[in-house]
Amino acid sequence: MECADVRYRLVRYLDNDLPASVHGAVEAHLEHCYLCQEEMNELVSILDTCRDALRHPDPQPRFEALRPSLKREHAVSEAPGYRPVHVFRKVATAALAAAGIILIASVGLSAVQTARVLVVLAETEAGRDTEFVSTQPDQEKPNEVTNPNPSRSGLLLPLLLAWQTEIQHAEMQTFQLGAANAPGEAKPEAQAAPEKGPDAYQPVSRGESNRTPTKDARVVTGHEPSRVGSSEKRAVMA
Amino acid sequence: MKTRNAFVETADADVMLRVKWGSESAFAELYRRYYRKLLDFFYGMSRDTQLAEDLCHETFLRVWQLRLRYAVTGSFAGYLFTVARNIWLERWRVVQREWRWRAAAPVESAAFEALAPAPPDELAHRAEIGEHVFMALDALPEEQRMAFVLRMIEGLSLEDIARIMQCPVNTVRSRRLVAITRLREALRGLFVL
Numbered sequence: 368m369e370c371a372d373v374r375y376r377l378v379r380y381l382d383n384d385l386p387a388s389v390h391g392a393v394e395a396h397l398e399h400c401y402l403c404q405e406e407m408n409e410l411v412s413i414l415d416t417c418r419d420a421l422r423h424p425d426p427q428p429r430f431e432a433l434r435p436s437l438k439r440e441h442a443v444s445e446a447p448g449y450r451p452v453h454v455f456r457k458v459a460t461a462a463l464a465a466a467g468i469i470l471i472a473s474v475g476l477s478a479v480q481t482a483r484v485l486v487v488l489a490e491t492e493a494g495r496d497t498e499f500v501s502t503q504p505d506q507e508k509p510n511e512v513t514n515p516n517p518s519r520s521g522l523l524l525p526l527l528l529a530w531q532t533e534i535q536h537a538e539m540q541t542f543q544l545g546a547a548n549a550p551g552e553a554k555p556e557a558q559a560a561p562e563k564g565p566d567a568y569q570p571v572s573r574g575e576s577n578r579t580p581t582k583d584a585r586v587v588t589g590h591e592p593s594r595v596g597s598s599e600k601r602a603v604m605a
Numbered sequence: 606m607k608t609r610n611a612f613v614e615t616a617d618a619d620v621m622l623r624v625k626w627g628s629e630s631a632f633a634e635l636y637r638r639y640y641r642k643l644l645d646f647f648y649g650m651s652r653d654t655q656l657a658e659d660l661c662h663e664t665f666l667r668v669w670q671l672r673l674r675y676a677v678t679g680s681f682a683g684y685l686f687t688v689a690r691n692i693w694l695e696r697w698r699v700v701q702r703e704w705r706w707r708a709a710a711p712v713e714s715a716a717f718e719a720l721a722p723a724p725p726d727e728l729a730h731r732a733e734i735g736e737h738v739f740m741a742l743d744a745l746p747e748e749q750r751m752a753f754v755l756r757m758i759e760g761l762s763l764e765d766i767a768r769i770m771q772c773p774v775n776t777v778r779s780r781r782l783v784a785i786t787r788l789r790e791a792l793r794g795l796f797v798l
Contacts, residue, residue, distance in 0.1 A: 378781070378782055378785055379778070379782075382756075382763075384763065384778070409789075409793075410785070410789065413785075413788060413789055413792055414757075414785070416734055416738060416792070417738050417742075417753075417757065417788065418757050419735075420734065420735035420738035420739065421645060421648065421649035421738070421754060421757055422645050422648070423641075423644045423645055423648040423654060423657055424654060425654060426640070426641050426644050428636065428637065428640045428641075429658075429662075430633055430636050430637075430640075432662070433636070433662055433665060433666070434629070436662075436666055437629060437632065437666075437669055
């Protein structure tokens with residue numbers, strides 16, 4: 368072991384804080400190295416001096432002076448109103464309180480939101496009637512419902528109306544697409560279906576009779592097609 | 606050696622359990638055992654004899670107040686010095702302010718020292734060395750100083766000091782090593798061998 372290594376470990380050597388093998392190696396080095404011995408002696412004298420300097424010069428135990436304070440000072444757990452609370456219990460109580468607050472807030476908010484949606488829907492219905500009636504300016508408007516609080520639904524009402532218009536537009540597109548996709552003669556038949564009445568759907572030919580009516584056709588006719596039984600098939604074949 | 610220390614720690618814990626049940630005589634026994642060590646700790650940190658005694662009594666009073674919360678989780682010395690460290694940290698700002706005030710009033714200090722009777726040579730030499738030691742200690746950061754002072758107290762292991770200072774054992778080792786290196790540099794002129 369080199370001198371630098373030994374000097375680096377001198378403090379821990381004096382504290383008996385080194386592993387046994389290292390302690391033995393330092394000890395063996397110190398036996399034959401005069402300079403390291405000097406270094407260690409200097410360190411020991413400095414530590415002794417510091418220990419002496421740090422000792423209180425006039426220690427006089429005064430327990431008797433402390434005794435009246437002991438009788439006056441109650442233990443913390445004996446103080447009135449004190450109840451020892453475990454840390455985990457504190458954390459659990461805080462977590463439960465927070466969960467309760469969040470639950471109450473969420474329930475309250477959802478109730479408020481439901482009430483608002485109901486109010487807006489009612490206003491929307493009232494607005495549709497109003498719009499219908501307003502196309503006839505000469506007549507009176509008995510169905511018109513005035514909004515008691517227009518500022519509440521001022522933002523949501525246009526959105527709902529636009530949403531309703533989009534739905535109607537989508538329904539119209541579906542209607543047109545269904546009419547366009549119907550094969551061959553089904554298209555004029557489908558267009559004529561409302562005129563013929565609810566029981567107008569009938570399979571025309573054999574090739575088309577085996578085909579299950581599509582959803583579009585159902586949309587066009589507005590009625591569920593009657594199921595084609597085997598007797599009807601035989602009649603068609605004849 | 607280890608067996609004796611373990612016995613001492615066990616005995617301390619037993620005595621503290623008796624204190625927990627309200628025994629003043631057991632508390633007097635603990636006071637007798639640890640008064641000197643606590644006093645040295647506070648004196649090493651504050652360099653003030655009266656303040657060290659006050660803080661020592663305050664520490665014992667707090668141990669008495671908190672006796673019902675005591676649980677045997679480590680050495681009693683570690684528990685006691687943890688309380689002492691907390692009290693010291695509470696008073697640290699006040700002490701710092703006082704030190705600044707002392708540094709700002711050198712004339713009064715010099716006049717007081719001139720009026721004081723001159724000690725004999727041996728005492729003068731010791732006082733001079735002590736003054737150098739405290740000057741070197743004052744230059745250390747707070748944590749290094751505390752690690753050094755606590756290790757000077759008999760019976761406190763590095764693990765105890767780590768628990769008191771709430772840091773790893775290796776941190777205590779490095780702080781102490783740096784403190785000793787600086788003290789050696791500061792005090793090297795006093796020790797001509």
